[in-house]
Amino acid sequence: MSDEAELYRKAFEREREARKAAEQVVEHHTRELYLKNQKLEESLKQLKDQQRVLVQNEKLAMLGTLAAGIAHEINNPMAFVHANLESLTDYLESYQKLVELQREALTLAPDQQEVAGAKIAKHVADADLEFFEEELPELLEDTRDGLERVREIVGNLRSFARTHTQERQAADIVAGLQSTLKLLNSQFRTEVIVQQELQPLPMVQCNLSELNQVFLNLLVNAGHAVEGRKGATIGVATAVAGGQVMIKISDNGLGMSEEVKEQVFVPFFTTKPVGKGTGMGMSIAYGIIVDHGGEIEVESTEGEGTTFTIKLPIES
Amino acid sequence: MKGVVFNILEDMVTEKGGLMMWQKVIDKAGVEGGYTAVSTYSDDELFSIVGAVVAELDLPAETVISAFGTYMFGQLASRYPVFVDSCDDLFSFLESIDSVIHLEVKKLLTETNLPSISCERVGDDQLVMDYRSPRRLCVLAEGLIYGAAEHYQRPIMIEHPVCMHKGSDHCDIRVQLTHE
Ligand code: HEM
Numbered sequence: 001m002s003d004e005a006e007l008y009r010k011a012f013e014r015e016r017e018a019r020k021a022a023e024q025v026v027e028h029h030t031r032e033l034y035l036k037n038q039k040l041e042e043s044l045k046q047l048k049d050q051q052r053v054l055v056q057n058e059k060l061a062m063l064g065t066l067a068a069g070i071a072h073e074i075n076n077p078m079a080f081v082h083a084n085l086e087s088l089t090d091y092l093e094s095y096q097k098l099v100e101l102q103r104e105a106l107t108l109a110p111d112q113q114e115v116a117g118a119k120i121a122k123h124v125a126d127a128d129l130e131f132f133e134e135e136l137p138e139l140l141e142d143t144r145d146g147l148e149r150v151r152e153i154v155g156n157l158r159s160f161a162r163t164h165t166q167e168r169q170a171a172d173i174v175a176g177l178q179s180t181l182k183l184l185n186s187q188f189r190t191e192v193i194v195q196q197e198l199q200p201l202p203m204v205q206c207n208l209s210e211l212n213q214v215f216l217n218l219l220v221n222a223g224h225a226v227e228g229r230k231g232a233t234i235g236v237a238t239a240v241a242g243g244q245v246m247i248k249i250s251d252n253g254l255g256m257s258e259e260v261k262e263q264v265f266v267p268f269f270t271t272k273p274v275g276k277g278t279g280m281g282m283s284i285a286y287g288i289i290v291d292h293g294g295e296i297e298v299e300s301t302e303g304e305g306t307t308f309t310i311k312l313p314i315e316s
Numbered sequence: 317m318k319g320v321v322f323n324i325l326e327d328m329v330t331e332k333g334g335l336m337m338w339q340k341v342i343d344k345a346g347v348e349g350g351y352t353a354v355s356t357y358s359d360d361e362l363f364s365i366v367g368a369v370v371a372e373l374d375l376p377a378e379t380v381i382s383a384f385g386t387y388m389f390g391q392l393a394s395r396y397p398v399f400v401d402s403c404d405d406l407f408s409f410l411e412s413i414d415s416v417i418h419l420e421v422k423k424l425l426t427e428t429n430l431p432s433i434s435c436e437r438v439g440d441d442q443l444v445m446d447y448r449s450p451r452r453l454c455v456l457a458e459g460l461i462y463g464a465a466e467h468y469q470r471p472i473m474i475e476h477p478v479c480m481h482k483g484s485d486h487c488d489i490r491v492q493l494t495h496e
């Protein structure tokens with residue numbers, strides 16, 4: 001072999017060794033990446049588990065909110081149904097007395113009838129039976145109305161009760177919004193005006209109880225945002241646009257700064273005092289909407305108000 | 317197949333027939349012939365190089381592939397000494413291929429295509445290895461096992477009664493320790 005060729009052979013060997021060393025470096029890094037990736041996957045799994053627990057807690061918190069609302073809503077009609085029944089019981093007693101007096105009179109001799117008649121007239125006057133005759137239809141009507149309201153509230157509750165079924169069913173979102181609004185009635189004190197512009201929507205394949213949870217979260221937040229403000233108004237509107245249904249929930253409350261707006265959907269992000277908000281409401285709402293193949297967007301101006309817009313595909 | 321397998325094949329061919337022979341082989345196979353250990357190349361490319369080697373040497377394919385397996389073992393053992401160092405005897409080494417060695421290989425080299433191998437001891441002297449792979453490289457496996465036996469200085473005999481090349485869904489490779 002010539003000297004030249006020998007030099008090339010040596011250079012070749014050196015290069016080969018250098019390449020092997022380089023390959024070993026690559027392998028080393030690849031292994032580190034592999035291990036880090038494994039760790040990340042573990043952490044992710046842990047986080048997901050924790051999130052599941054939190055979602056469960058949030059659901060329980062929602063239940064609390066709901067229960068408070070429902071108790072209030074049912075208490076009112078029940079109170080006057082109860083009062084009406086008391087009056088009815090009183091009147092029934094007076095009527096029974098009247099019937100008794102008349103039966104007595106029938107057994108008396110003709111010369112005694114006049115005295116008995118006076119006795120009956122006195123009872124009618126004392127017990128105010130004339131007034132009661134006028135009142136009776138209204139009393140019954142009110143009682144029926146009160147019971148009807150209780151029945152409605154119970155019906156609205158049903159739309160929340162299906163939380164455990166994962167299935168999607170064709171459902172009327174407007175009806176869902178209406179029942180959620182009814183349940184929140186007591187939460188929005190009289191100062192809050194709720195403006196509804198609910199256009200009928202086509203049936204949407206969805207999990208309505210989950211969507212109701214989203215509406216509830218948005219409405220509760222809107223309620224907080226307008227609390228104690230003059231002319232407090234919450235708007236709820238629906239519309240159909242390009243194969244999608246659109247639900248807008250707006251308020252003229254305190255609004256959000258850019259910084260807050262960027263983080264509304266971040267789990268645990270809250271500007272509310274400790275113990276008041278968990279900061280899970282919006283992140284769960286976001287998860288539910290994305291799960292339905294939809295979008296949720298927020299527009300907000302500090303000091304002026306906020307609008308959340310939800311878009312959902314009609315066919316999912 | 318990973319570049320490292322190509323590199324080892326190149327080493328074997330150049331060791332036996334010089335650079336000239338390797339050039340001839342890659343020309344004949346119609347391939348570029350440059351491989352980095354950590355990259356992945358098509359199995360067909362490896363098979364056409366092996367085909368060219370077989371034609372060049374005028375030996376049966378099985379003989380060449382098995383010899384390559386034995387050579388490959390020596391090279392792998394020197395590139396990755398930890399795997400052989402951590403096992404004291406042949407059978408426990410062979411038993412660790414699937415659960416330790418190839419598993420670690422997956423971490424070092426991404427996108428690997430490794431076989432699945434499970435072992436069962438029959439008495440003190442026999443190990444039955446159940447080999448499964450879409451590449452059906454059981455003969456390479458045999459060669460690798462001979463290489464390992466050489467390394468552990470245990471004479472062996474291999475039987476191959478069940479084979480993917482004969483229509484089975486797996487191969488049974490029986491490794492018998494021989495005592496002379
Ligand atoms: C130090 C020990 C070993 C190391 C580091 C090692 C590593 C590797 C690597 C890097 C490959 C190529 C993978 C790819 O291209 O994606 C491979 C393939 C293979 N290994 Fe191992 N190996 C070792 C021992 C063995 C032994 C003892 C056997 C014997 C059964 C074996 C059986 C195989 C077979 C048959 C393949 C070809 C791929 C297939 O069949 O699908 N290996 N091994």
Ligand SMILES: Nc1ncnc2c1ncn2[C@@H]1O[C@H](COP(=O)(O)OP(=O)(O)OP(=O)(O)O)[C@@H](O)[C@H]1O
Binds near residue numbers: 256279280306
């Ligand atoms: N309509 C809104 N107007 C102004 N700020 C809002 C509105 N909706 C949400 N935010 C802001 O986004 C934050 C996160 O809302 P989110 O519902 O996730 O949590 P939260 O209301 O603080 O607590 P909770 O988990 O109890 O609902 C709120 O703390 C608030 O700062």
Ligand SMILES: [Mg+2]
Binds near residue numbers: 217220221277282
């Ligand atoms: Mg909230």
